Amino acid sequence: MSERNTEFFPKQLQKIVASRFLYLNQDSYENNRLFFENAGGSLRLESVVDAQARLTALPDCPERTHDTALDIRKIIDQGIQDIRLFLNAKDGSIATSLTASKLIFEIISVVAAASKQGNIVTTAIEHPSSYDACQFAAEQYNHELRVANADPVSGSIPIRNIVDLVDDQTVLVSVILTSNITGAMHNIKKYAAEIKEKNPQTIIVVDGVQGAPHGVIDVEDWEIDALNIAPYKMFGNRGVGFAYLSDRIASFPHHRLLATDQDNWNVGSTTPSNFASFTKIINYICEIGRYFNSSDDRRTLIVEGMNRIHLQEQAILNRLINGTSQVIGIKDIPNVTVHFEKANGKTQDLILALTFDNISCPDAVQKYGENNILVYARESSSHYSKRILGAVKLDAIVRVSPIHCHTPGDIDKFLEVTRLIAENSN
Known part of the structure; x- marks a missing residue:
């Protein structure tokens, strides 16, 4: 498997990026929440809504x-x-x-x-x-x-x-x-x-x-x-x-x-x-690109920005899979299987498909929700999922999809909750 990037955005850029999004750490009811369901939509830029x-x-x-x-x-x-x-x-x-x-x-x-x-x-x-x-x-x-x-x-x-x-x-x-x-x-x-x-x-x-x-x-x-x-x-x-x-x-x-x-x-x-x-x-993507590249060409800044977003997300994916010296990565958590990632390596998007040995996918999603983390269960009962899941010989998955504005701390919280779900559910 090809090695992926492990370096996150510089802290200054991470703060800038986080400040651009609405409801990054709270839902519309002002409850603390991690929105790891971006494959079903996306966190919104405040400038876009304005x-x-x-x-x-x-x-x-x-x-x-x-x-x-x-x-x-x-x-x-x-x-x-x-x-x-x-x-x-x-x-x-x-x-x-x-x-x-x-x-x-x-x-x-x-x-x-x-x-x-x-x-x-x-x-x-x-x-x-x-x-x-x-x-x-x-x-x-x-x-x-x-x-x-x-x-x-x-x-x-x-x-x-x-x-x-x-x-x-x-x-x-x-x-x-x-x-x-x-x-x-x-x-x-x-x-x-x-x-x-x-x-x-x-x-x-x-x-x-x-x-x-x-x-x-x-x-x-x-x-x-x-x-x-x-x-x-x-x-x-x-x-x-x-x-x-x-x-x-x-x-x-x-x-x-x-x-x-x-x-x-x-x-x-x-x-x-x-x-x-x-x-x-595009202004936002260029802002990220301009942090690393002084070009005045807008397409150049778009390419730079999107490449940096990709690298940031590969660092997030690496931390999710491998963890750190303080937090166990998903690959080492008992009762959890990560599908597709190992085979894909660097050609894996920031989407994790998980199944648990000791709990159904919908129940796992509910457990995540009880811990203020929003993920989603893709099930064969859905017409959006049935054919695709059947093609990869699965009946259901827990889909985890953060994006580049999430921090190492967000990932560590998710890993800790995942460990608790895998260890304590019956």
């Missing part, structure tokens, strides 16, 4: 010519530019919708409708939005659906399992960047290259929702055709999803106002606060 409220309060239409309207237009334009910078989308179109799931449904359906009869390849651990979109589109437009199997040990999809399903009739391949259940991260650049070596014409669609807050995204370098993100997963608000579409597919027939450009995927009036809020997210 921007959302300020722009939402304005009655002005951005398509007018008075001063306030023109200022709003500038905010929207800056937000679109920041989305492009974050994704490194130098071409193509940026689409918005109420959710990232809605976007990936539309993208996959549009590609399937515009393609000759063939096959669609997806994977067993895709989020239901992308998996179901592939199944729906295959049935609707008479394509064969092919599903790449997971490796139960790593919780990932080996590249050969995908490539072996690709042939000259493959219309589209859908692959997840990071699983929000197993935490497995896929090297999309490598996967895309091997898929295109097998069939250069295949459209490659990536679900980037879980991976976006935890590492660098580069759609140009990866040479993919579409990728979606959800700001609510990356310190922002709910109610909007963004997606990149390459020039190759942006003008495929799709829902649009017919008087607009053929590559326009945005129907109706935009919501200015969504773009203002995303700019605040």
Whole structure:
């Protein structure tokens, strides 16, 4: 297993980062709490919430010519530019919708409708939005659906399992960047290259929702055709999803106002606060990047910031697994099994999938809650989890998902509570 980073943010930066978030150490009732459920949402930046409220309060239409309207237009334009910078989308179109799931449904359906009869390849651990979109589109437009199997040990999809399903009739391949259940991260650049070596014409669609807050995204370098993100997963608000579409597919027939450009995927009036809020997210990432890099280039600072976030989260993951001289790590706590992490090493996102020998996953979640730690049980009874858990031969897990703003002290508290649950539950 590859060694991961063990060094946390400098203390000064850790304090700065912590000060930017709302409800970091308390819930909305002012009860002390550790929010280790960021794979189900995300802690929010205060600046994002403020921007959302300020722009939402304005009655002005951005398509007018008075001063306030023109200022709003500038905010929207800056937000679109920041989305492009974050994704490194130098071409193509940026689409918005109420959710990232809605976007990936539309993208996959549009590609399937515009393609000759063939096959669609997806994977067993895709989020239901992308998996179901592939199944729906295959049935609707008479394509064969092919599903790449997971490796139960790593919780990932080996590249050969995908490539072996690709042939000259493959219309589209859908692959997840990071699983929000197993935490497995896929090297999309490598996967895309091997898929295109097998069939250069295949459209490659990536679900980037879980991976976006935890590492660098580069759609140009990866040479993919579409990728979606959800700001609510990356310190922002709910109610909007963004997606990149390459020039190759942006003008495929799709829902649009017919008087607009053929590559326009945005129907109706935009919501200015969504773009203002995303700019605040990018400002925050750049603030972290600027702590280590004096560049004036915004993309450079984004890359630096996201790389530093990734390193911080690998340090958190290392402490969770291995503990310290004072606190026992999860790997050494009796009655607890950590799934996927050992096989993945540095390609494991900051998600831990745990099971206990002496207590069910839902009961363990309740025990964590009694100790003011919020985690989540992913169970096969949920349509969001059943297929994915079955693919990795599990019935349920306790999903633990902190993010980079958490401290070594937070991790130590979690480890101590985990030890107590494992030792004392019957």
